[in-house]
Amino acid sequence: MDRLTIIKVGGKVVEDSESLNALLDQFIKFSGNKILVHGGGRTATEIAAKLGIETEMVEGRRITGKSMLDVATMVYGGLVNKKIVAGLQARGSNAIGLTGADLNLITARKRPVQEIDYGFVGDVVDVNSRELRMLIEENVVPVIAPLTHDGNGQLLNTNADTIAAELSSELADFFSVYLFYCFEKKGVQVNPDDESSVIPELDTTLFQQYQQEGIINSGMIPKLDNGFQAKRNGVKEVLITNPENMANGKGTRLIL
C-alpha cells in the first residue's frame, strides 16, 4: 500500500504566522500522500472574546453554544483553514481545505447531554473517504478543520485529535498510514519541565501506569487514547512530536 502521512497540528503552532510558516516548510518535505488536520482554539477564544462571547472549557473541551459554533465555523473552517491552504499553494502543494461537512467526509452525532451539556459538539459516527481518496490520488493535499456535521444540516465542533485518529483509522484500509500528533513539545514527557524526559516508546501498560501515577495528565490523555485507538485500527505508526522533529521521527512512539 502507498504511504499516507497524516499530521495533526494544534496549539500555537498553527496560530502564529511565523511558526505556521515553519510548520508548512517541514510539512511539504514529506514526500507522497499527506493530510494536515489542524486546530485553532486560541484564535477562536480570542475572536469570541472580541465578539463578547465567553469561552467555557470543561477538562480541556470547549462548551459550544450557538454563537461559539459560529465562531468555530468562522475560525476553523475559514480563517485558519484558508491561511494554511494559501500557504501550501504558495509552496507548490495543491491543498484543499475541508470540514467534515464537505464531501460528507465526517458525520457526527451531537453529544448527548449528561452531567455536562457540551452544546454543538459532535462525536464521530462515520467517515466517508471515497472522494477524499480520489483527491489524494490526484496529489491533492487535504487540510482538515475540526468541524463535522450531523447530516441534517447541523455543523458540529469536533476535537481535532479525534478527527485525525478517525481519518487515520478509516484510511488505514487503503494506505499505510503514519499519524503524527504535532504540538509544542518534543513528545510525552515524564517531567513536564524537563525536555530531555521524553518517553521514546509508550505502550498501553506504561500508559496506564503513568496515568495512575499522575505523570501523564488530563490534557494528554484523550490525545493518547485517540492515538492507541488508531494503532488498534491498523495505523502503522503514531508519533507524538513537534514540527522540528517530525521529519526525523523523534518523539513518543505509541506501541501496542
Add this chain to the structure above:
Amino acid sequence: MDRLTIIKVGGKVVEDSESLNALLDQFIKFSGNKILVHGGGRTATEIAAKLGIETEMVEGRRITGKSMLDVATMVYGGLVNKKIVAGLQARGSNAIGLTGADLNLITARKRPVQEIDYGFVGDVVDVNSRELRMLIEENVVPVIAPLTHDGNGQLLNTNADTIAAELSSELADFFSVYLFYCFEKKGVQVNPDDESSVIPELDTTLFQQYQQEGIINSGMIPKLDNGFQAKRNGVKEVLITNPENMANGKGTRLIL
C-alpha cells in the same frame, strides 16, 4: 456537452436562514451538474462592526484592509460557505465548499493602487478547473466563496459576480453552461419600484442605452458587464433572476 448550471446568489438570500433554506430547496431541483457561488457581504459588515472594524465601500465595492480580509475569510470561507454545504448535504447533495485558493482554483492579482486603494482585493488572472471538473464528474456540487489567492500565500477578496462569470467562461469549454445571477428582484427592472417592469431580454445596445438614460444603475452595471463577458466567452445562457423564478427561466436574459 453536458449541461452545467452555475448559480450565483448574493445579498439577503444567503444570509437569512429562512431564505437560504428556500434557495437550497430550489437549487437542488436542478438536475445534473451544478455549482453555487455565494456572497455574504451583509454578514461580513455585521461581524466587522462587532469586532470594531469599520466597513468602507466605494461604488459598491468593499475596501479590504488586513482586518477586513480576515473577516471576509471567516465569513465567506467559513460561516456562510459551510452553512450552505451542510444545508446541501442535508438535502442529499454532495457539496464541497471551496475558495479560489483551494485546488489553486482561482489565481488573482492584488488590484494596483490608482485613485483608490482597495486593499486586499484580487482581480482574476487564471482559473484552473482540472480538479473541479473531476469533482463535478463525481456528482459533487462545488460551493464557491468569493475569495481568491495570489499564489504566493496571500488570500484576496474578489467579487462573487466576477467569480461566477470567470468560472462560467472557463467551464464553457467543457460544459454547456447556464449562468444564473440570483438576487432579491425578479430581474433587471426599468422602474426600480415596479416589479412588473422586468426587462425580459437585454442586448448590449439596449444595455448601453439604459446606462446612458440612467435606467440601469451603478450596482447592476458590473453584474451585467460580467454577464455579457461570460456570454462572449461561450456561456450558453445568462439569466438575472430570483430564487422563485430560477427553475422556470423567468427574469432578464442576456443576449449578444
